Amino acid sequence: MEKLSAIEDGAPDGAPSLVELLTRAGRGDEAAFAQFYDATSPRAYGLALRVVRNPAHAEEVTQEAYLDAWRSSGRFDPAAGSPAGWLLTIVHRKAVDRVRSVEASTKRDVTWQREARPVDHDETAESVQASLEAQRVRTAIATLTDVQREAVELTYFGGYTHTEVATMLEVPLGTAKTRIRDGLIRLRDLMGVGS
Amino acid sequence: MSDIHKLSGAYALDALDDIERARFEQHLLGCEDCRSEVAELQETAALLASTVEATPPPALRDSVLAGIAHVRPLPPSTPVPARRRWLPLLVAAALVLVAGVGTAVWQPWTDDTPRLTAAEQVMDAPDAETVAIDLGEAGRAEVVRSVSEDRAVIVTEDMASAPDGMVYQVWLQSPEGEMVPAGLMAPRADQTMLLEGPAGDSLAAGITVEPEGGSLQPTSDPIALFEFESG
Numbered sequence: 001m002e003k004l005s006a007i008e009d010g011a012p013d014g015a016p017s018l019v020e021l022l023t024r025a026g027r028g029d030e031a032a033f034a035q036f037y038d039a040t041s042p043r044a045y046g047l048a049l050r051v052v053r054n055p056a057h058a059e060e061v062t063q064e065a066y067l068d069a070w071r072s073s074g075r076f077d078p079a080a081g082s083p084a085g086w087l088l089t090i091v092h093r094k095a096v097d098r099v100r101s102v103e104a105s106t107k108r109d110v111t112w113q114r115e116a117r118p119v120d121h122d123e124t125a126e127s128v129q130a131s132l133e134a135q136r137v138r139t140a141i142a143t144l145t146d147v148q149r150e151a152v153e154l155t156y157f158g159g160y161t162h163t164e165v166a167t168m169l170e171v172p173l174g175t176a177k178t179r180i181r182d183g184l185i186r187l188r189d190l191m192g193v194g195s
Numbered sequence: 196m197s198d199i200h201k202l203s204g205a206y207a208l209d210a211l212d213d214i215e216r217a218r219f220e221q222h223l224l225g226c227e228d229c230r231s232e233v234a235e236l237q238e239t240a241a242l243l244a245s246t247v248e249a250t251p252p253p254a255l256r257d258s259v260l261a262g263i264a265h266v267r268p269l270p271p272s273t274p275v276p277a278r279r280r281w282l283p284l285l286v287a288a289a290l291v292l293v294a295g296v297g298t299a300v301w302q303p304w305t306d307d308t309p310r311l312t313a314a315e316q317v318m319d320a321p322d323a324e325t326v327a328i329d330l331g332e333a334g335r336a337e338v339v340r341s342v343s344e345d346r347a348v349i350v351t352e353d354m355a356s357a358p359d360g361m362v363y364q365v366w367l368q369s370p371e372g373e374m375v376p377a378g379l380m381a382p383r384a385d386q387t388m389l390l391e392g393p394a395g396d397s398l399a400a401g402i403t404v405e406p407e408g409g410s411l412q413p414t415s416d417p418i419a420l421f422e423f424e425s426g
Contacts, residue, residue, distance in 0.1 A: 019229035026268050034260055045251035047244040059255050063262060070263040074271045081238050096209040134245040144270075155210035156243050162205040163212070174198075181204030184236045191242055194235040 018083035019076075026074025026092045032121030033070055040084055041066075044091045046076070051095035061098050065091040099159040140190040151176055199372055203229050207236035218412055223397045224420060247378035270282040303352055314348045314389045317341045326400075326421040330354065334384065338400045338421040347394035349380070349402075350387045357382070365390055366413060367397040374401065377411045399423060 024032035047154050049058035154165045166176035199222050205211050206219050223230050273282035320341035327337035334354035340347040351406040358361050377390040
């Protein structure tokens with residue numbers, strides 16, 4: 001497989017790349033992992049917060065994800081994906097597991113997504129590069145059909161299953177499944193992932 | 196394209212429930228196209244996070260760095276990914292071993308005698324293919340499959356018991372990647388068992404740990420996966 005490189009490494013000139021930092025972390029280099037944390041934590045925490053929405057839970061999820069990442073840093077395979085993609089996959093899985101496990105006690109409001117607004121940028125720690133990338137992603141998302149976009153956002157940011165999303169969007173299950181995949185494939189192609 | 200491939204997007208977004216996820220992960224073991232697509236779609240999904248960046252509380256950094264100080268990073272994995280650590284080893288001389296072990300056949304639902312013959316027929320078939328897996332402390336298991344007989348046999352040696360209230364269930368993976376129940380194993384360390392159902396076009400056989408009575412679909416990752424070469 002081609003190296004997946006859509007997520008910019010974000011390393012300033014002369015600074016070690018995220019791959020180098022993870023490799024060093026795999027050998028027990030805590031300072032390298034601290035640098036890795038500094039470079040990736042706004043995205044990791046932001047994602048956890050968006051999915052679980054409770055700041056205390058988001059902190060726990062983020063911490064668990066970084067501990068997992070540290071533990072398995074020596075097994076990260078640069079040929080299989082980017083360090084940020086790898087980390088965020090861990091964060092997302094943990095965030096989704098968290099919302100589903102607390103779902104019974106705190107029923108989520110299924111209308112939130114339609115009311116949600118883009119994050120206020122004054123409150124974020126986006127670097128210039130990250131905000132450029134965010135802009136590219138937003139532009140790509142805007143090209144999806146309404147159902148594709150809603151299906152992708154409800155699953156990724158809402159943490160809903162494709163079965164739940166089918167109900168929420170009032171489409172057949174097979175349609176939800178297809179729209180999710182079609183939407184992601186379109187984003188993949190627009191963002192140049194894997195090419 | 197069968198339906199299960201289309202779950203790649205939902206899987207990449209963690210939008211499958213636990214059972215669907217387990218089934219799809221079974222499918223991934225045998226589907227290189229889906230593995231590759233899932234990797235790309237997970238990478239794509241992660242890009243979405245760039246639109247929701249937020250400043251983490253400073254205390255979180257301290258907690259993370261304090262936490263890692265107490266955890267040892269795992270050693271690098273072998274070239275085989277951890278999920279596939281039961282990758283089969285082809286053992287040329289396995290039939291000799293099978294002959295030494297295969298003295299009895301256990302089937303909970305039928306008389307033993309005809310099944311013994313069927314198991315032997317599979318193992319004696321000229322096209323018998325043996326896939327053996329060393330389970331380390333947990334023993335050793337192998338599956339013998341004959342395309343001409345259209346059946347498969349599992350042979351275990353010194354196999355550890357399933358946990359209390361659980362059983363070992365055997366599955367055959369269809370060409371579409373579906374895991375089809377192929378019988379429950381007897382609670383015995385050494386046994387030879389003819390798998391239920393046709394096995395001639397199966398991609399693999401697997402063993403999972405299931406609640407007593409077995410399951411209609413695997414509810415956990417396989418403890419052993421025997422991938423067939425021919426077929």
